[in-house]
Amino acid sequence: MKIGVAFQSALEALISNPLRSFLTMLGIMIGVASVMAMMAISEGAAKQVDAQIAQLGASNLTIFPGASRGGPRSGGGASDQPFTESDVDQIKQEPFVTAVAARISGSVMVVSGEDNWSTSLQGTNTDYFVTQSLSTSEGRLFDTREASSGAAVAVIGKTVADALFEGTNPVGQTIRVNNVPVEVIGVLVTRGQSSGPGGDRDDIVIVPISTARNRILGGNATVARYVGSMEVGIADGYDMTTAQEQLETRMREIRRIAPGGTDDFRVFNIADFIRARSSTQATFGVLLAFTAAVSLIVGGVGVMNIMLVSVTERTREIGLRMAIGARGIDILGQFLAEALALCLLGGLIGSALGVGAAKFAAKVGEFPVEISPRIAIIAIGASALIGLFFGFFPARQAARLNPIEALRHE
Amino acid sequence: MAAEATPLISCRDLTKVYRMGTQDVYALRGVNVDFVQGEMTAIMGPSGSGKSTLMNLIGALDVPTSGELLIKGRPLSRLSRDELADLRNETIGFVFQQFNLLNRATALANVKLPLMYARTPVADPMARARECLEMVGLGARMDHRPMQLSGGQQQRVAIARALAGRPSILLADEPTGALDTKTSEEIMDLLTGLSSEGITVVLVTHEPEVAAYATRQIHFRDGQIERDERRAS
Ligand SMILES: Nc1ncnc2c1ncn2[C@@H]1O[C@H](COP(=O)(O)OP(=O)(O)OP(=O)(O)O)[C@@H](O)[C@H]1O
Ligand SMILES: [Mg+2]
Numbered sequence: 001m002k003i004g005v006a007f008q009s010a011l012e013a014l015i016s017n018p019l020r021s022f023l024t025m026l027g028i029m030i031g032v033a034s035v036m037a038m039m040a041i042s043e044g045a046a047k048q049v050d051a052q053i054a055q056l057g058a059s060n061l062t063i064f065p066g067a068s069r070g071g072p073r074s075g076g077g078a079s080d081q082p083f084t085e086s087d088v089d090q091i092k093q094e095p096f097v098t099a100v101a102a103r104i105s106g107s108v109m110v111v112s113g114e115d116n117w118s119t120s121l122q123g124t125n126t127d128y129f130v131t132q133s134l135s136t137s138e139g140r141l142f143d144t145r146e147a148s149s150g151a152a153v154a155v156i157g158k159t160v161a162d163a164l165f166e167g168t169n170p171v172g173q174t175i176r177v178n179n180v181p182v183e184v185i186g187v188l189v190t191r192g193q194s195s196g197p198g199g200d201r202d203d204i205v206i207v208p209i210s211t212a213r214n215r216i217l218g219g220n221a222t223v224a225r226y227v228g229s230m231e232v233g234i235a236d237g238y239d240m241t242t243a244q245e246q247l248e249t250r251m252r253e254i255r256r257i258a259p260g261g262t263d264d265f266r267v268f269n270i271a272d273f274i275r276a277r278s279s280t281q282a283t284f285g286v287l288l289a290f291t292a293a294v295s296l297i298v299g300g301v302g303v304m305n306i307m308l309v310s311v312t313e314r315t316r317e318i319g320l321r322m323a324i325g326a327r328g329i330d331i332l333g334q335f336l337a338e339a340l341a342l343c344l345l346g347g348l349i350g351s352a353l354g355v356g357a358a359k360f361a362a363k364v365g366e367f368p369v370e371i372s373p374r375i376a377i378i379a380i381g382a383s384a385l386i387g388l389f390f391g392f393f394p395a396r397q398a399a400r401l402n403p404i405e406a407l408r409h410e
Numbered sequence: 411m412a413a414e415a416t417p418l419i420s421c422r423d424l425t426k427v428y429r430m431g432t433q434d435v436y437a438l439r440g441v442n443v444d445f446v447q448g449e450m451t452a453i454m455g456p457s458g459s460g461k462s463t464l465m466n467l468i469g470a471l472d473v474p475t476s477g478e479l480l481i482k483g484r485p486l487s488r489l490s491r492d493e494l495a496d497l498r499n500e501t502i503g504f505v506f507q508q509f510n511l512l513n514r515a516t517a518l519a520n521v522k523l524p525l526m527y528a529r530t531p532v533a534d535p536m537a538r539a540r541e542c543l544e545m546v547g548l549g550a551r552m553d554h555r556p557m558q559l560s561g562g563q564q565q566r567v568a569i570a571r572a573l574a575g576r577p578s579i580l581l582a583d584e585p586t587g588a589l590d591t592k593t594s595e596e597i598m599d600l601l602t603g604l605s606s607e608g609i610t611v612v613l614v615t616h617e618p619e620v621a622a623y624a625t626r627q628i629h630f631r632d633g634q635i636e637r638d639e640r641r642a643s
Contacts, residue, residue, distance in 0.1 A: 005526050016514045320510045323471055324524040324571065325499020327492045403498075404472040407510070 003333070010337035013310075014345075021342060024306040027299025028346030028386065029353065032379045034292035036354025036371075039379075041361065042285025043370035049278045053271040055191070055201070060131050061244055062268045063091075063230040063251065081255065081264055085225040088125075090254050091232060096243055099233035101128035102209050104226070106217045110156075110205060111176040112164040119160050121177065121205050123212020131233045134206075139171035139186030142208055150210035155186040157202035177205060180215050244269060293382075299346070300386035307339050307394035318398050319406025328399040335398050339391020340384060347383030351376045417444035417480075418578060418610050419468055424477040426463050426633075437463040439633040440477065445612060447578065450605035452621035453614045455630030461614045464630075465583045468612065469504045470494045481579070499527050503572025505582035509564045511556040511571075517543060518552040521570045528575065542570040546600060562593030569600060580604060582613040586620050598623045 014021040065082055088102045104123040109116060122128070125147045134141065134155075142153050154177065161170045161184075170184045191201040213219045213226055220226035234243045247267045257263060311318070318331055355371050362369040426438040437460045445451060453461050466472040467479055470486060479486045481501060489497065498504070511520050518539050525535035532538055543552055546566040556564050565585060572580055582601065586594035594617070602623050605611040615621050629637040 012514060316510070317512060320512070321523070321527070322495065323469070323498060323504055323510075325495050325527040325575070327495040327527070329492075330527055402472075404466050407471070407506075 003337070006330075006333045006337040007341060009334055010341045013314075013338055014341060020306065024303055025342055025346035025349070027302040028296065028343050028383050029299075029350035031292060031296030031299040032347045032350030032383050033353035033357060034295060035289055035379050035382075036351050036375060037357040037361065038285060038289040038292050039375045040354070040358035040369040040371045041367070042282065042289060043372060043375070044358075044362070044368035045278065045285060046282060047370045048368050049274055053274055056270050056274075057131055057133070057231070057233070058271055059234045059236065059238075059240070060270065061232045061234060061240070061247060062270060063232060063247065064266050064268060065229070065264065066266065067262055067264055082220050082223050083227040083230060083265075084223050085227060087251075087254055088227055088230055091230060091247070091250065094246065094250060096235045096238045096246070097232055098235050099127035099130040101125060101131045101231040101233075102227040103128065103231060104209055104212050104217055104228040106212075108178045108205065108216065110160060110164065111179075112170075112173060115164045115166075117160055117163040119157075119203050119205055121207065121212060121216060123207050123209040123217065125209055127233070128206070128231065131231045135189050136186035137189045138169060139184070141186055147208040148210065150208055150214055152180070152182040152211060152215070153185045153207065154182045155188060155206045156184055157188050157200075157204040158190040159200055159202040160205055161187045177207070178216050182207060182211070240269060240271070296382065296386060299383075300343070300390040303339055303342055303387065304390035304394060307335060307391055308397070310338070311335065311394045311398040314398075315401065315406045315409035318401055319403050319409065322401070322403035323407060331401075332395045332399040335395035336388060336391050339395065340387040343383040343387030343391075344380065347380040350383070351379050354379070416446070416483075418447045418482060419445040419612075420480040420483075421464075421468075422478045422480070424464070424467060424474050424479060426460070426467065426472075427475040436633050438467075438474070441633070441635060443628065443635060443638070445579075445610055447610055448605060448608045449626060450602065450611040450624045451613070451626040451628060452624035453612065453628050453630060454616065454618075454621055455636070459630040460633040461630055462583055463633075465581050465612070465614055468579070469502055469581050470498050471504070495527075496529055499524055499529070499575055501577055501579055503569075503575065503577035503580045505565070505568050505572050505580065505585045507584040507587040509556070509561075509568045509588075511564060511567055513556050516553050516555055517548060517559065517567045517570075520556070520567055521574050524571060524575045538574055539570075542573045543567070545573065546570045547596075560593075562589050562596060565589060565593075565597055566600070569597070573604070578608075578610060580609050580611045582611070584614050584616070586615065586617065591619075594620060 063083070085102060088100050091097060092100045101124050106121050107118065108121040109118050126142070126144050128134070129141050136155065137158075139155070141155055142151065146153055154175065156170060164170065164175060165173065170187060173184050174181050175184055188202065188204075193200055207216065209227070232247065234240060244267050248263070251265050251267070252263065255264065321331060355376075358369040358371060361367070421441050421443045424438050424441040425436070428435040428437055441464060453464065455461055463472070467474055470481075473487070481497065486494065512523070515523070518536070521542050522535050522539040525532045525538060540549075540552065543549060546569050548563060548566055548570065551559060551563060556567070559567065565588070569585070580601070585601070586597055589597065598620055601611050601613065613624070621627050626638070626640045628635055
């Protein structure tokens, strides 16, 4: 019998007992719906992590002073030798390095007329615009000449612009940063909230590093041309782990650390850090999806149970079909088609429900979900496989019946 | 003319034993009988004499305990399950006392069913099913479900289904058993017509009036042939 015919007779059989068909599908429906919802939530979280990493620069490594292990630290301990512009210049010589942003950061109070605003200050060079992919919505960024001469210019974030200028154009205005007057030359294209470290990424004032060092934040007592940390841009396609190792080796040379000696710096991969932090979250998501998959299997057992009942109930029908020439394979095909149709239908309805549940959860719980067609296809494919797997035993049982015994069955 | 023709169905020493616990029940005890093409045979005999058992063996629905059954010269014991299914599909039409129609399908779908299982696809199963329903006089009832039909009409649907695959053998086990006299006559006229078209008809009945339509009457008793009579046609 042709496959189309098998499915048609399967659908007729399912429609002839709609309540039972629905109840049988329910297990598969719930299973697929929960797999879909869990995977949507878990993928949403993963996607958020990727977005965070992209925001912070997926191909950046940051070098901090100090031997500390763990999270990033903005400054070293008292005994740590601080970085200087000379370190920056030497690191920049490495062939795989595309940019080195020297940074000094701190909290400042900015004032314009009556308005004042507390924000964070980034003193840096023009490479920072590269590593952070910055551009302005109004005005311009400062150039290398301004950066090295320590010009009294600033590029401000949208939040700062709104707080101080409330809609009027800040470009060309003078603001006082910790009482030092600087001219606003540009407003950054808004970057929005960061769910990672930093919070509002538009709440920032960027000035040339020498301006920050010499006039606003103050330098370091022990070294000239002090640099707080370095953000190193790595060439596209270059392996980040190799880059990290090479930077470590180079830094040891620059800082003359004897073999076996303790590093007084740390090369930090922010992407690794975020991934490590989110891996527990991901594990949890996978665990939930696994639980949902178990419920899918339970649904499959439900299908098998009903198919066995159905084979018993319809023994006479099977006998009749055999009497008029159905081969074993035809009967097998018919009951497999029935189980498959049940599970596919359940899978389709279930994935629709799953998408609905994920969207609802996203709205109520305010967390991101990612509904990928890939997962829908996998979930529906899995329910089809479950249909085939759990439908096979009852179908084979039907196919093996003896025609005359089946016909005599009450 | 029939006596000299090569037999379409040939039973050689057919024996069927049912084991009931420790006791053996002999349903058939060494039956030897041939049926030739175009013959219409009525099998009669008391209840439990083995009539249905023989029909089920000829219909390839069951296998004998010993002996051999040849259809068109092919010994059935040599055929696989699938080959037997194909034989039932292509060569044999079976009509049951209890009709055995699919209740959720229309008359048309019931008649079409055997064509769905045909190994060599039928060109237009729908047209063939309509043709068969018209042959049994149910052209106006094609879309009725079995529950919406009378007993006689249901049996005619069953006959149409048996005819759909153009069988050379039509087996009917008490086809009029559930019908009244008038309806029985209609069914028997139908079967007589088919036999005159060259189809070999074997039917089981308890009613002499029904058996009178046949050209040959075989009487069974205790699993054996008691009498085999042909009348000139
Ligand atoms: N499945 C079975 N198991 C055990 N014994 C059986 C079975 N089928 C038939 N028999 C026995 O075989 C014998 C012949 O039965 P069969 O059905 O062929 O009789 P029959 O001539 O068709 O009778 P009836 O006119 O009542 O239909 C009976 O004694 C019956 O009890
Ligand atoms: Mg009988």
